[in-house]
Amino acid sequence: MDSAVPALALRDIACHFPARGNPGGTYTAVRDSTITIAPGEFVSIVGPTGCGKSTLLNVASGLLKPSQGTVEVFGQKLTGINRQAGYMFQADALMPWRTALENVVVGPEFAGMDRAQADRLGRDWMARVGLAGFEKAYPHHLSGGMRKRVALAQMLIMDPKVILMDEPFSALDVQTRQLMENELLDLWQADRKSVMFITHDLEEAIALSDRVIALAAGPGTHPIGEFAIDLPRPRDVAEIRHLEEFSRLHAQIWEALKEEVLKGYAQGKR
Amino acid sequence: MDSAVPALALRDIACHFPARGNPGGTYTAVRDSTITIAPGEFVSIVGPTGCGKSTLLNVASGLLKPSQGTVEVFGQKLTGINRQAGYMFQADALMPWRTALENVVVGPEFAGMDRAQADRLGRDWMARVGLAGFEKAYPHHLSGGMRKRVALAQMLIMDPKVILMDEPFSALDVQTRQLMENELLDLWQADRKSVMFITHDLEEAIALSDRVIALAAGPGTHPIGEFAIDLPRPRDVAEIRHLEEFSRLHAQIWEALKEEVLKGYAQGKR
Amino acid sequence: MFRSQNTRILLAQILIFILFIAGWKALTTFGIMSKFFVGDPFIVAGRLYEWFATGMIFKHLGVTLFETVVAFILGSVLGLLVGLWLALSPTASQLASPYLKGFNAMPRVILAPIFAVWFGLGVTSKIALGITLVFFVVFFNVYQGVREVSPVTLANARMLGASRTQLLRSVYIPSATSWVFSSLHAAVGMAFVGAVIGEYMGSAAGVGYLILEAEGLFDINGVFAGVILLTFFALILDAIVGVVEARLLHWQPREAATVGAPA
Amino acid sequence: MFRSQNTRILLAQILIFILFIAGWKALTTFGIMSKFFVGDPFIVAGRLYEWFATGMIFKHLGVTLFETVVAFILGSVLGLLVGLWLALSPTASQLASPYLKGFNAMPRVILAPIFAVWFGLGVTSKIALGITLVFFVVFFNVYQGVREVSPVTLANARMLGASRTQLLRSVYIPSATSWVFSSLHAAVGMAFVGAVIGEYMGSAAGVGYLILEAEGLFDINGVFAGVILLTFFALILDAIVGVVEARLLHWQPREAATVGAPA
């Protein structure tokens, strides 16, 4: 799994934010975090809510400058935006003034692709995420799950080398989610991209990943455990859950996380 | 479970929306849908993404007038807003210009509660959803899961008789989610409210509900199956999953839904 | 049902108009105010008719409309460009802001004679005056509109590989559009004010010239005829802005509504 | 680092200012333009000094500032109220909109003499003129700002039991605040324009009166001195608006940034 040059390396990252209600003070969301992802590796990040997963992804995308530490992309130190990466945001990030199809083709359009060709590609992707027929709907005419799928298509159409995903499937029903997961795995398999995947669904994390990283509860989040998932590939996400190895891994990661969550919650309860 | 006067009754609802990209045409999101919820009943709605669950909830809240059909709340025909109901939206609905605590106490404030008392109550609720210490943070300083919990507290602090929830826990990690679920069950148990609960997580639906309603894929969504959940109460959501009855119900509902999802997806793929 | 609502509004509009005219007429008829100051609606209408019947108005109207439209377009475009530029370049904004604010606050209408000195007595000086009025209304809104762009949408576009100009075209401008149009409605008025005041301060033709002439002759009816004429054309220009706005902003999320629901 | 950036901006500002004065002076020194049209910066400065040294300016300045501030406050409040009202009542909006648009487009400055008749020659008529200018800038932005309120946030507040006034206070107004402030910056300018033009058209005191006198005497230096004085105070008023704005809008989401990250 290790490779000489990682596709993505977060080294010794710390992120301090201005503290709420305490002018001048800071809140340390992330600290001492080192995460490397090899080319072609699929890594999932799990951790209690509010611990700093999205913050790490923002750092990896180059959108957020860490207070400390460096990011490397294929060995190059990252300074601006991470141009190798596609990022599917946790929040709604579609452009409300564009229809679903227009949103999907934004990337190719920016890259200067011919209008007709981009359209064809966009329609193709709309169908792949199960939204054929909704091309002309504006985002606010779509359901929450549909918007997520538009965002998915918008990111994947760019065919990025590094994929950053923040809870991409949490708004989908189980069945649709499995379809999308398989779609993602197919794509990843076809031309091994590097994926950094955030999820709250442990089963999803195990089913998809080569490695699962568990984070501690905030403040001062940092990785507390890494779990290599050596389940056979190619996988079908619906069936792999029935393997015994799967249950073992699930229990193992669950154990590691449980304490953290309770810790975080206890803090939150004061 | 049946009672003379249901707490909430959607009768023969149909919702047509203006069609996208086809001026003058309409898209029928929901049709022939009748759903009644008895006082003190906990009903979950499951169905494929984009089928019309949120639309039904909007109708139940009085925010959306259906094209056809009527809504009754404790026997009264609903005309304006449903004043008996609390609604936790699927989308982010916090006021960005208010801190977390100020958001939580919005309801009591509107109801004219004394400032200090509302504050005390609000802090109490912030702690109950595990966010003590984040009172002064603005929504955009909170993580996705934290915002959801603020919204939860904002709604529950009102102590509504009818609770409408649209995927309230989907942005939470498994452990936090179970804590929240138990919190909700405690509350519901204490003084039997009527709950209409939308989720994509079948296990969650079964673990919490008295009844699960499955919806068909859109367009023209309508209930295709109702499943009474006669598991013993009080329940602990973490443990109830291990009951045999649970697995039976899960398989049963899963079967009913699977087809629908694949149907919807096939349509979407054209 | 929708229709009858609109019909009712129209009827109410007409009623208000008739009441307005009747009230105006009554003011002088019953001597509540001197007709020296409020004129007579029928004489005003007659004056307007005469202006059009003799065709003498077309030259003046043409001049004023030309000045207004050019000032409106140039001022808006300039406000848009400078607003975008300063909103996106903090350094430029810090450097320019005291000058812009000062110039905004400067009573430019007083500079009309100086504009006449710099740009002559023809249409150019009126256009220049109109631009200085239109510019700021648009500028401040564009500036604020750009800064209100949703940070997530912006980040998304950047991740999708948008260059600076693409960001501008695909994110900043569409997002600021409703701000721009809000300012354009006020700007229509400003453009007319600029043109007419410019003419009023010194000119050879235009509706402002006519108004000034009428004022010199204590002919309040002529003044009102000119003002009403201008108002009418301002409404037309505003309606055009409204049509473009409706077209460009049709995507805006409004409260959801089903088809066929009883209101 | 932050500090040195600010220092550099300040230095650049000062440099621009010096260049500006030098350029101005050069215009007349080298006879590029007649001193009748551009004046001399040093004489202007001298005039300003004299005005303050003799104290004669305070009366005029007081009058103008009073008119401006009152027009600004009343016009803004009126614009806010009417904007809220029309944005929330579609029927009222449909009924009133042609009249408002027409009045917006009307060159109100021409009505200054009528205002003088209605409100007298004192400060009231100038305030009235200023209000008509300020009102529309604020009105259009409030109107649009209210309609831009997020439908979900609004629905949420309604579900939480907000009455109409509570919706107004807790949702519409906070949400429209950035729109309001954007318009207030333009409105500062309009309030000064209103006061000064009112004085210019006819008055017995005020900076506009001084400017009118200076113009009658071909005293361009006096005109510029008056204009610069007004500009200075407009900047102060604008800065006050800016401070209030920063206070009320501190919640606005900006691009996230960590503490201590290298820029």
Add this chain to the structure above:
Amino acid sequence: QTAKSQPEKSQPEKPNVTIAVGGKLALYYLPLNIADLKGFFKEEGLNVTIADFQGGSKSVQAVVGGSADVLSSAYEHMINLQVLDQPLKSFVLQGRYPGFVLSVTPELAKDWKGVQSLVGKNVGVTAPGSSTNKMIDLLMIRAGLKPSDVSIIGVGAGPSVLAAFRNGQIQATVQADPASTLLASEGLAEPKVDTRTLEGTKEVYGGPMPAASLSATDAFIAANPKTVQALTNAMVKALHFIQTASNDEILDVLPADMMVGGDRKLYAQMLDRVRPAFSPDGRLSKEAVETTYEALKIYNPKVRDAKNVDLDATYTNAFVDKAGAGG
């Protein structure tokens, strides 16, 4: 006649008086400014506020609308206003000749063949419809031409006049002072028709056309005879002062910034030119009134069409007579 029976220095009924004037610092209104600056009004127990307007017509509106008490404007407005049913009565004259000058560019001046040389040219006036515009109309009509044979351009009375000449936008203009003198001293234009003198005035108006006067409504005069008398007294004093004082004495009264560009010499020059135009005693002669009426009939259709114009109602010399007797 009641005024005559009153004792000389009685208190005015309305010590606070607002006088409306359009372009206060023009030489046209020098007597008013002198009365104010020399404290003549104060001596009469009056507290006068002078409200300055951007144009003559605006000052008229202020008085008709009641926001000012007394009007300082061209006498001809008395007749205009009577026709419009808004009568005012003039009670003391400031200028006996209008003081407007038709100035033309040096090129035009070179082969000046009278007013017909203006045909097809752009002629600047202070504002369309103003007295300066009417003078051009009158000149054209008297020369057998139509007013529309020239293009009338409003150029104001400030620096824009100079600019309009410099940019070649106008070839002639009718202006009062200081614009006329400045145009000449800057070499931008030469005076061709000069109504600062009797001859020029006769040439244009066919007689002694009166200029500025103070006026008020009959109601105001009836209610405040002592106030009006006091105003008249002060004005007559000022007129007398202008007649007798040297240039320097007059200049000493005026604050430095009232002199165009602070240029004392230029201002003295200007004074020399306009001095004959001021009324020596404040009286309006029957001839002057009739001249005005005849002129108005030519260029103002409303006056031409009006039946029964009562010229006697437009003015009174009673107060001036009284002031003369007292002073």
